[in-house]
Amino acid sequence: MELFAVPDLPEIRDGDDLAAMIDERADLREDDVVVVASTVVSKAEGRTYNLDDFEPSPRANEVADRLAEIAGDEKDPRFAQAVLEESAELIMEAPFLLTATRFGHIGVNAGIDRSNVPGGDLLLLPERPSESAARIREGIAADRVVVSDTCGRPFRHGQRGVAIGWAGLPASRDWRGERDRDGREMGVTVQNVIDELASAANLVAGEGDGGTPVVVVRDWAFGDHEGSDNHFREVEGDFVRQALRDWSYEDH
Amino acid sequence: MELFAVPDLPEIRDGDDLAAMIDERADLREDDVVVVASTVVSKAEGRTYNLDDFEPSPRANEVADRLAEIAGDEKDPRFAQAVLEESAELIMEAPFLLTATRFGHIGVNAGIDRSNVPGGDLLLLPERPSESAARIREGIAADRVVVSDTCGRPFRHGQRGVAIGWAGLPASRDWRGERDRDGREMGVTVQNVIDELASAANLVAGEGDGGTPVVVVRDWAFGDHEGSDNHFREVEGDFVRQALRDWSYEDH
Ligand SMILES: Nc1nc2c(ncn2[C@@H]2O[C@H](COP(=O)(O)OP(=O)(O)O)[C@@H](O)[C@H]2O)c(=O)[nH]1
Ligand SMILES: Nc1nc2c(ncn2[C@@H]2O[C@H](COP(=O)(O)OP(=O)(O)O)[C@@H](O)[C@H]2O)c(=O)[nH]1
Ligand SMILES: [Mn+2]
Ligand SMILES: [Mn+2]
Ligand SMILES: [Mn+2]
Ligand SMILES: [Mn+2]
Structure with a gap:
């Protein structure tokens, strides 16, 4: 090979x-x-998108505020909005955004990249x-x-x-x-x-x-x-995904 | 390459x-x-070991019984004993044994193999x-x-x-x-x-x-x-491992 x-x-x-x-x-x-x-x-x-392409919903503002509180620095609610729009499920909200994309892949920030992206701030999967x-x-x-x-x-x-x-x-x-x-x-x-x-x-x-x-x-x-x-994996049969749904950062 | x-x-x-x-x-x-x-x-x-090399502790019997109940067929308590002896932490007890080995690797059944093992029942990592x-x-x-x-x-x-x-x-x-x-x-x-x-x-x-x-x-x-x-990963910082510790199969 x-x-x-x-x-x-x-x-x-x-x-x-x-x-x-x-x-x-x-x-x-x-x-x-x-x-x-x-x-x-x-x-x-x-x-390829710019942050300004994403208008933060109340939910995106909430998510970004919570992340900012934990991290101790600002988090852009437009980025949170992009992640939410790309996701079928938000599995973890803190201390980072773990989501399932619409096509089934689970990853942080819905796999949105901010490196290697000339001419834009964000590259969606x-x-x-x-x-x-x-x-x-x-x-x-x-x-x-x-x-x-x-x-x-x-x-x-x-x-x-x-x-x-x-x-x-x-x-x-x-x-x-x-x-x-x-x-x-x-x-x-x-x-x-x-x-x-x-x-x-x-x-x-x-x-x-x-x-x-x-x-x-x-x-x-x-x-x-x-x-x-x-x-x-589907949620059924993925015990890790089920456990993460029940888990909360603030309880720990 | x-x-x-x-x-x-x-x-x-x-x-x-x-x-x-x-x-x-x-x-x-x-x-x-x-x-x-x-x-x-x-x-x-x-x-390479045989199942008879492992004398089930009460804990191993308990773990095997629980797995048997879920799976609806017998589980060998000697195998459960081998897994427990190889593990520093039992992270999930059901519906399968997810453990951390002493050297830090997380896997099902402490990575013990039952395939490709002539002359023995079990091959430990x-x-x-x-x-x-x-x-x-x-x-x-x-x-x-x-x-x-x-x-x-x-x-x-x-x-x-x-x-x-x-x-x-x-x-x-x-x-x-x-x-x-x-x-x-x-x-x-x-x-x-x-x-x-x-x-x-x-x-x-x-x-x-x-x-x-x-x-x-x-x-x-x-x-x-x-x-x-x-x-x-260490437990600190591994949110998935933390969530799994809190999770129970029977609650779901
Ligand atoms: N030639 C070329 N290389 C690129 C381009 N974008 C990224 N790369 C290269 O592709 C490789 C993988 O890029 P990366 O951003 O890690 O992609 P990802 O793993 O799919 O997120 C690296 O070697 C980059 O330098 C491009 O537009 N043209
Ligand atoms: N030549 C040789 N091949 C072996 C032996 N044991 C396993 N293999 C081969 O090694 C490969 C990996 O075996 P596997 O049991 O999957 O190992 P694992 O991935 O480390 O658990 C397969 O191609 C097996 O056929 C052995 O003792 N001698
Ligand atoms: Mn990428
Ligand atoms: Mn890459
Ligand atoms: Mn193996
Ligand atoms: Mn193999």
Whole structure:
């Protein structure tokens, strides 16, 4: 398996044909997986906004005030408004905003970025990243596309690459029913390969001004396994999400 | 960046010199990262046990009974005992055992495996995986070692590779203070590269009878960044862990 960045991509702007720009710059093969950072998908899809585009509701003011009180410095209610508009559920209100986006991804601030955004204050995530992935896939020679983001998680420090959209491959390899080395049937083992692909790509793309938002994964086979497209957990069955709903920062 | 599995590793047994076995089979370079599945580290370190090695305490019986009631089938109190002995904290008791190991990793059943374990019922995680990584590093030509496991997580379906031990490189790249593409200082951005390396390696190793527990990552540079060795979150500051402590399955 080999990973390399697509070279010489310019600053991406609203309306750019990202697929064509990628396809021109890399000699893609059909069985490559192309991992595209959500940042550039968002830029191409016109998801760049200014804070002034968001008119704070009373709820956004309340949320921002509470965060400001905890942090001891000002929080912009326009930003809180943007987060609320991008979210299907506000899971934690303090000490930071943990939300579920409409497409099911759970992250801080609905994944809104304030780095690497020339010409705007805010970059929202793509509205439907799997549809973005499918559109990019149509325009390139490779058959598999993952749209990635970088985000934090419980229990472990730091951020890592994750998949928020995918097309042309299942989200996971399902090993259930297959045999282990001892010939025993394996327990519940579903390997989320799109998150692993996004993490691998992030090692090459990085977070700074490197300018390499698109990474090609070559010579990686999904293999002869069942596939599953379950990716984001539903509330039912996600005990962590349920526990967070019941939890309050001020009680601690 | 390139990844390949170390070929022809046999079944690993208690007392095996894993470092020598790896070094013989791969023409390692100094700047390679060698990612070793915890399974084989555990086997070499004699962490294979039988259920009969664990004498259930009253607490273990209580925990197993509660799980059995929820699941509607029997749960072995000896297994519950093994999990309790391996754990510094039992964070969730139902509907599954979520624990923190002594070395700080949070996972279901203290990471005890029941697949790929010939000659025993249970395979415990290495006692101190970063010390294991350091020992392996001493015996191979490569300078960087990650010990990995596969585990699940909140919010997202499926399992993915994570790092539980490391030597010769920091856990994370710290981008704070560096500049983004717009020349702005970046927000809090700490990229956990050892988890990303473990995920990348897991794409090659897989979960089944593939027999490839050691993966070499070649031509990947940490780069000119500050490093951080913060990897497992402490309870303070981990709001998810706090919320789970307060939460009870039966109330829902
Ligand atoms: N060429 C190019 N690179 C970009 C652009 N925007 C971001 N990048 C690069 O893409 C990579 C990932 O950017 P990041 O902001 O971390 O994206 P995210 O992980 O999807 O939030 C970094 O190497 C950035 O320098 C762009 O418009 N053009
Ligand atoms: N050669 C060899 N491969 C093994 C051995 N034990 C496990 N594996 C392989 O190592 C890989 C990872 O095994 P797994 O049980 O998922 O390890 P974990 O992710 O660390 O829990 C799979 O490809 C297994 O087939 C062993 O003793 N020898
Ligand atoms: Mn982002
Ligand atoms: Mn990023
Ligand atoms: Mn394991
Ligand atoms: Mn595994």
